[in-house]
Amino acid sequence: MSMPDLEQVAGAMLPEAETVNDSIRDLFLKAIENDSIDAILIPHETPDGDSFAYILARDVEMIKTGVPLPPIMPISGGRVLMSLCKNGGGTLRIAAIMRPCEIRSAIELSKLRQVDLEHLLLITMDCPGAIPLSSWFADQTTARERFDALDENPDNEHLRPICRICDNADITNSDLHIGTRGLQAGSASLIACSEQGEQFLESMGMNATADLKSWRGKTRELKSDRIEKRKIKFAELREDYAGINGLSNALRGCIGCRICRDVCPLCICRECYFDCLTIQRTPEEYLRRADEAGFLRFPPGNALFHIGRMTHMSFQCVSCGACEDACPVGLPVAQLFSMVGEETSSVFEYLPGMDREAEIPLNTYRENELEELDGSREEVAS
């Protein structure tokens, strides 16, 4: 399946409800009743009322209290799907509602054989972005107000930095997409993006006759605006952090907790090289290294860890921002990885998480490929 075409897709209006979250919940309840799906994967408030976690639910009450679009993204849905169907999808027909970046990670994970997409109905929505976890946990009332105000002002300084420059906050490569931009408050259009999506609409007796003109207009507008913002941000980052010294400066505060890696939906190695005893040196060697430069940061090798991770996964980075959001010292890791990843994947004309059929660059790379890049390197050297 190739990418859905913004101009070609068709949608069906969801019945009016007070909020879009309400109409999505109603849709799910009806889908279960209708036997179109068996269970819903949906964010839900945690028992302490303080955060959100994904639940797989069939129970009416649990679905009714689900929150399809929470203000924060404490975990990437890609990781959630990996925990559910890494070892095969099973027989349950599951509808998963997630932000577009989460679905993109699920698609990358399916290419890495970490998520089995069969039996999964992937649903995305127009995403206003997410509030940083740090603001959320500092003051939830304000964070909620800020989140609710996003409909009017999509370029809000209160969003996570990676969301402010997201140019894929809308239709990606899910089976169904819920469009809300440019529509009346509380209205939403269910857009089929795949055969599976079309079948779902059909089984629900919904007709794709909605007028998507104003949605298309808004979507295009936001996209081009964000592409511009992204360029500007990346230019700033390059200025600040270019070269090995710049990068080391950016990563200097790293404490080596590895949380960026462990929340990253694309870092899938069961055992990371940087956790192995291979990196362990003798005290003699550490002292020698300290002698050489006058000092040795401890634990050593934190910059190398990030560079290693970058080499492995950044070209598949879906810019979900989970790493940066979870970093206890607030390093701009998501922005850096997103920038480097975009440069690498563009060389291969690869768009992470978009085309389900496109192969991962590292899987198709040929020795004699990219000679022009080698050439330019020689030129620089001479």
Place this chain on the structure above:
Amino acid sequence: MAQHTFAHINKGYDETITFLLKHMLDTGRVEAVFCLVRGEDNSVSYSLISDADQLENAVPFFPAMPGNAGKALSRFTMKGASPAPVAAVLRPCELRAFVEIVKREQGSRENMILISSTCGGVYPLRDVTENDNEDVIRKYNGNLSARTTESMTRDACRICEKFEPVGADITFYIAGKTELESSCQIMVSGENMKEIASAAGFTADGDGKKGEEIEEIRKNRHITREQYYSTQPMDQPGVEGLMEILGKCVGCRGCSNVCPICYCETCFFRTAKAEHTNFLSIKEIEKRGAIKLPPLLTLFHLGRMTHMAHSCVGCGMCSDVCPVRIPVGPLFQKVGEAADLLFDYEPGRNIEELPPLSTFQIEELETYGE
């Protein structure tokens, strides 16, 4: 038992520690020193310093914990003892962690000169990186003198009653002291340290002893501790209480990554055995109503708790890095403390004392087995 000697120095504690470290490096008494260093961007990290000039950026008692220093020293001495003396500055909880680590043969105390202080606690990592270093130090010194727990230090620190180091070679008495910028009291343990101190020009007090501030702070911390736990469902949480505390866990494993006691190279919860193989059927899901995903996260915490809580030193690193602010540290401490009481064990108290799991006898605790 090593002989303790006290000395008064007419300089601030910051100046004194840097002077002492420099002196030890310059005179070749140590090959390197290990302490906190600040970067240009307000970040603070540990460094192994062998060039005395590099001490310019040293901030040995800076109120931040960018990782438990005990864990860092474990990395340094994992493959064997340091070949030459190294002086390391670490907080009481970090020192306790190092002791627990050495017991587990994950590090070596040999050739390490451990310098610690009575501790006023540290600020949350997120706060430190957002503020100017100088401001942080000024604010901190004010709080240190106040002896109360009304500071913005981490919860784990405000409820810590073990802020006086045990087993340090040199102890700086700073918590609760006034005139922190012009005077400083240190305690040195053993003849070797006494000799180092006098070579550095620190003369011993005839009748030196600890100040009365220790008990006052301990009392205040104790009250704060009781208050803290009275607002948390941690006493006998039961499954429901645990769900309330741990229900928002995202499974990042950050708590175990930064824990000085969690040292398994491969954690069970990262292996294929802990992976979910699809067992779900409509019947199963109807029975449960809903299932939180990723699964097994509460079990992960319980597993970790069983393995290490009895050695938990209360350093609070786990809570500090948790992206969803679960109070992992105080929870583990509470459970660990209860287990340790049974075995009359105190983490970090004595390097010779083996952890309860190493000495447990089959016939022990039969009252619990009934």
